[in-house]
Amino acid sequence: MSRGLPPGVVAALFLAAALAPLSLAALSGEPPEALPREAGIGLGLAGLALMLLQFGHSGRFETYSGRIGIDRTMRLHRAAALALVAMALLHPVAFVSPALLSAPAHGLELLWRLLARPRMATGVAALLCLCLVVALPLMRHRLGLPYPAWRALHAALGLAAVALAVEHALSVGLYSEAGPLKGFWLAGFGLAVCALVWSWGIKPWLAARQGWRVAGVRRIGEEYWELTLRRPSPEPFAFAAGQFAWLAVGRRAPWNDNPFSIASAPGERDLAFVVHEAGDFTRSLGDIAVNTPVRVDGPHGAFRLEEGEQRAILLIAGGAGIAPVLAIWRHLARTGHVAPVRLVYGAQSAGKLLYREELAATAAARGFGLTLKVEEGDLPEGATRGRIDRATLIEALRGLDARRTLALICGPRPMMLAVAAELEALGLPPSAILYETFVYA
Numbered sequence: 004m005s006r007g008l009p010p011g012v013v014a015a016l017f018l019a020a021a022l023a024p025l026s027l028a029a030l031s032g033e034p035p036e037a038l039p040r041e042a043g044i045g046l047g048l049a050g051l052a053l054m055l056l057q058f059g060h061s062g063r064f065e066t067y068s069g070r071i072g073i074d075r076t077m078r079l080h081r082a083a084a085l086a087l088v089a090m091a092l093l094h095p096v097a098f099v100s101p102a103l104l105s106a107p108a109h110g111l112e113l114l115w116r117l118l119a120r121p122r123m124a125t126g127v128a129a130l131l132c133l134c135l136v137v138a139l140p141l142m143r144h145r146l147g148l149p150y151p152a153w154r155a156l157h158a159a160l161g162l163a164a165v166a167l168a169v170e171h172a173l174s175v176g177l178y179s180e181a182g183p184l185k186g187f188w189l190a191g192f193g194l195a196v197c198a199l200v201w202s203w204g205i206k207p208w209l210a211a212r213q214g215w216r217v218a219g220v221r222r223i224g225e226e227y228w229e230l231t232l233r234r235p236s237p238e239p240f241a242f243a244a245g246q247f248a249w250l251a252v253g254r255r256a257p258w259n260d261n262p263f264s265i266a267s268a269p270g271e272r273d274l275a276f277v278v279h280e281a282g283d284f285t286r287s288l289g290d291i292a293v294n295t296p297v298r299v300d301g302p303h304g305a306f307r308l309e310e311g312e313q314r315a316i317l318l319i320a321g322g323a324g325i326a327p328v329l330a331i332w333r334h335l336a337r338t339g340h341v342a343p344v345r346l347v348y349g350a351q352s353a354g355k356l357l358y359r360e361e362l363a364a365t366a367a368a369r370g371f372g373l374t375l376k377v378e379e380g381d382l383p384e385g386a387t388r389g390r391i392d393r394a395t396l397i398e399a400l401r402g403l404d405a406r407r408t409l410a411l412i413c414g415p416r417p418m419m420l421a422v423a424a425e426l427e428a429l430g431l432p433p434s435a436i437l438y439e440t441f442v443y444a
């Protein structure tokens with residue numbers, strides 16, 4: 004099970020790869036150009052390096068995102084996308100910037116003439132593809148584009164943009180035409196293609212060979228399902244409690260898989276998932292037949308309990324967020340955690356409060372603390388009315404040393420932000436508050 008590189012190393016590698024083409028250009032021995040041209044070239048080189056790097060932080064490479072988590076990986080992906088589009092747009096503008104500043108109309112004409120040159124065609128096409136890549140997520144809902152179709156289009160446009168940009172750099176680039184920089188672009192493009200082939204070709208093929216099949220699907224609450232998977236090998240799937248896997252149920256395209264947290268404990272023969280009805284696939288879960296093949300890509304994620312954890316554990320779950328929290332709770336119950344374990348679990352209604360009997364039985368058998376909150380409707384036995392607020396957290400932390408407590412939160416983003424802020428105010432170090440978000444946006 005890969006644990007991934009430390010965040011500092013990931014950041015250093017990222018910076019080094021992004022700045023490498025600038026260093027190679029500086030070392031090329033070419034005499035320096037005028038400042039606006041050098042700025043334009045620099046923006047182009049750094050922008051193209053960032054484009055190539057985007058293929059590495061797709062969330063599928065545990066070496067890269069194993070420690071920083073998929074949420075931060077995706078945020079970096081988006082921030083880098085905005086930065087590189089800005090660089091790509093400014094890249095041609097910088098060349099004509101003196102004219103734009105002194106006589107804007109003449110400057111715009113020069114810019115137009117520059118972009119209209121036949122040899123600039125691949126550069127302009129790359130720019131258009133890039134703009135589409137960035138605009139599509141914003142227009143997805145308005146266009147009624149299903150999530151899997153958007154993912155396929157996103158990758159295809161990204162690959163087209165990078166191929167066109169590399170061709171542009173090699174054909175018109177002053178520093179890129181020959182020497183080490185040419186090798187850098189060709190190697191970078193090769194790696195980007197390999198990243199895509201690995202994620203959408205080799206990995207799905209390897210996953211299919213593991214032989215996972217649906218062992219059961221059952222309704223466990225209002226809008227909630229439990230999906231159980233089994234593979235021929237009796238060897239338990241290796242993962243840390245709290246992690247997730249990408250599932251492709253049935254014979255689906257490589258870009259049509261969904262991330263779900265594993266709800267069973269490590270060491271169990273079957274993998275169990277708790278699925279909330281959120282869209283096309285999750286609403287049709289009841290139609291899935293037993294024995295349907297499933298591709299499992301995982302484990303992934305930094306929301307995990309480390310081996311040998313000694314601190315008191317405070318688990319906080321809201322709604323579907325119970326899935327990874329349940330895996331941790333079950334794992335702690337199986338292994339017998341030495342320090343106190345407490346769970347605060349909130350749901351909208353009694354029908355959405357899952358696994359009540361199991362949770363109560365484990366709490367009684369293991370001496371774990373259990374607080375159940377229900378917002379509206381009937382109040383089931385053992386639950387209290389309301390949301391997870393400051394008073395709930397103070398009660399949950401009663402008798403614990405906040406500085407020696409690890410909190411793991413999973414639920415809707417506003418709830419996680421509020422709970423994390425309260426826990427910090429109650430004395431938990433920020434590094435001892437882990438969270439998992441189910442939505443990237």
Ligand SMILES: Cc1cc2nc3c(=O)[nH]c(=O)nc-3n(C[C@H](O)[C@H](O)[C@H](O)COP(=O)(O)OP(=O)(O)OC[C@H]3O[C@@H](n4cnc5c(N)ncnc54)[C@H](O)[C@@H]3O)c2cc1C
Binds near residue numbers: 150264284
């Ligand atoms: C790390 C992680 C763990 C998750 N764990 C669970 C879990 O244990 N239980 C649970 O009920 N839900 C979980 N989710 C959310 C779950 O992945 C989505 O609800 C599900 O993919 C929706 O699929 P759909 O086809 O039904 O909906 P769609 O109609 O296709 O999409 C609804 C929304 O779900 C999200 N989504 C859809 N497909 C994907 C995808 N391939 N990748 C990322 N987001 C997607 C998008 O925000 C989309 O707008 C998790 C999400 C993440 C990122």
